[in-house]
């Protein structure tokens with residue numbers, strides 16, 4: 001994980017780097033640091049804590065002069081989050097300074113060799129080893145910074161996006177990438193470096209995304225030189241025009257990004273199907289499917305790989321693909337799939353789901369499936385992300401930037417894309433008659449308005465949150481399409497409020513979890529009118545008779561559950577397959593309010609990061 005930012009040009013680097021780091025805090029926020037070259041020295045400040053803590057420390061302790069600088073916001077891998085382990089790191093001579101996102105796996109062996117040669121280390125990090133390796137190469141081989149970086153990187157095993165500056169090179173930043181993202185913003189007489197484009201969006205719309213095993217020597221007044229790290233051959237940069245805008249990455253009047261993103265869902269879902277869903281014409285247009293239709297139709301099965309919330313969207317997709325398109329589906333945790341020698345053939349289609357498009361386990365699962373000959377399709381939000389580039393074809397969710405660590409609009413837009421895919425395949429296979437297909441398309445068009453209605457439950461959900469904010473445990477139950485929603489509701493609660501929560505298929509309750517139920521246990525039950533309603537009413541009765549507190553999410557107008565539950569939250573009626581798009585809304589709001597009431601940092605929960613680029 002970690003976020004990196006760099007600037008070289010004619011402006012003051014300090015405010016650009018600080019603001020950039022704040023935008024990248026979704027990538028990690030346990031410590032932060034900055035290094036500025038004032039023309040003579042590279043001054044550095046770093047601290048445990050957030051970018052705001054860094055600001056205070058830097059302003060009090062260092063010169064903020066300089067038009068060349070680099071900064072880092074960390075999610076600790078090697079070494080605890082403390083001042084010493086924070087980036088940037090100096091080399092032993094003090095000439096070189098590095099920031100790094102990733103892991104150097106063979107750092108211990110390299111460190112031992114460097115210690116034998118007299119190097120000393122002040123941190124426990126793999127990154128300090130790397131900067132000293134670069135220095136050792138530079139001195140021993142008598143080469144310039146760029147060449148030293150290239151030689152050193154050929155000796156390391158692992159993943160990295162790095163930026164290195166050299167006190168002897170006042171007009172240069174050297175960057176390199178393998179496995180972690182790195183974008184270069186290209187302005188007029190100035191360049192920006194960052195883990196994504198958000199730190200430089202107000203300065204330039206032109207960006208170069210480095211490919212794996214590429215490095216760049218960025219020099220003022222010169223064109224950017226791209227090289228292959230392996231053999232030093234020249235690579236040719238392609239400059240892309242960015243689609244991002246500034247408002248999209250700011251809070252827009254909401255207290256937290258998470259709340260803003262919950263409220264963005266009607267618009268995000270609309271953007272997801274805009275241009276794809278043509279209800280009147282009875283058409284779903286998806287280029288990635290149209291161009292590869294045979295692959296899907298001839299597939300033995302679909303394997304879905306993902307992590308976290310994206311995995312929950314995958315579970316919903318399993319139900320939809322099997323139910324509507326009658327294609328067998330298996331859903332796998334990417335981290336398990338990649339290490340368990342799975343049987344995959346060229347008759348399989350693998351769908352990888354990822355908001356960030358950078359999740360290391362999902363990326364590795366894709367590479368494995370490709371090696372085994374499977375056709376790989378990506379469902380990503382971040383345009384140009386590593387997963388989007390690694391897959392054979394794909395469909396973007398178009399949710400817009402999701403900054404809150406807890407995924408909200410990513411979930412509903414992923415389900416929307418996957419539903420469109422399932423419908424399209426159902427139609428192509430001829431397993432759907434025209435009127436059923438038309439009914440689905442028309443109902444999908446109603447979903448943004450129905451999500452708006454579901455959002456109206458917010459004041460009620462806030463009142464309910466106040467009742468349960470001090471709970472220590474919580475159960476979430478759902479059946480069928482709402483079982484993954486129960487899992488997702490529980491994940492949301494635990495990750496931002498630190499209340500222990502479990503999601504279960506409601507019928508599984510009697511096989512164990514029922515033992516937990518007493519008058520102190522809140523149980524959130526998703527009990528919409530379509531799909532096993534009578535069964536779930538029985539489950540609610542079982543909870544009631546054991547004095548559990550029931551918070552039920554029901555369809556508008558429900559009578560039966562209302563008589564049993566302690567609290568009832570109504571969402572609009574829709575087709576059974578589409579209920580997750582509505583039932584998940586009050587659960588997102590419930591976890592949000594409980595976390596706020598408990599004083600938790602909603603957008604940056606402890607120990608987490610938005611993009612999990614380590615395995």
Ligand code: M6R
Pocket residue numbers: 307308309310353354355356357358359362405406407408491492495610611612
């Ligand atoms: O970017 P991805 O969708 O690949 O991320 C996967 C998970 O890390 C992510 O969904 C995580 O579980 C969220 N924090 C959940 O809110």
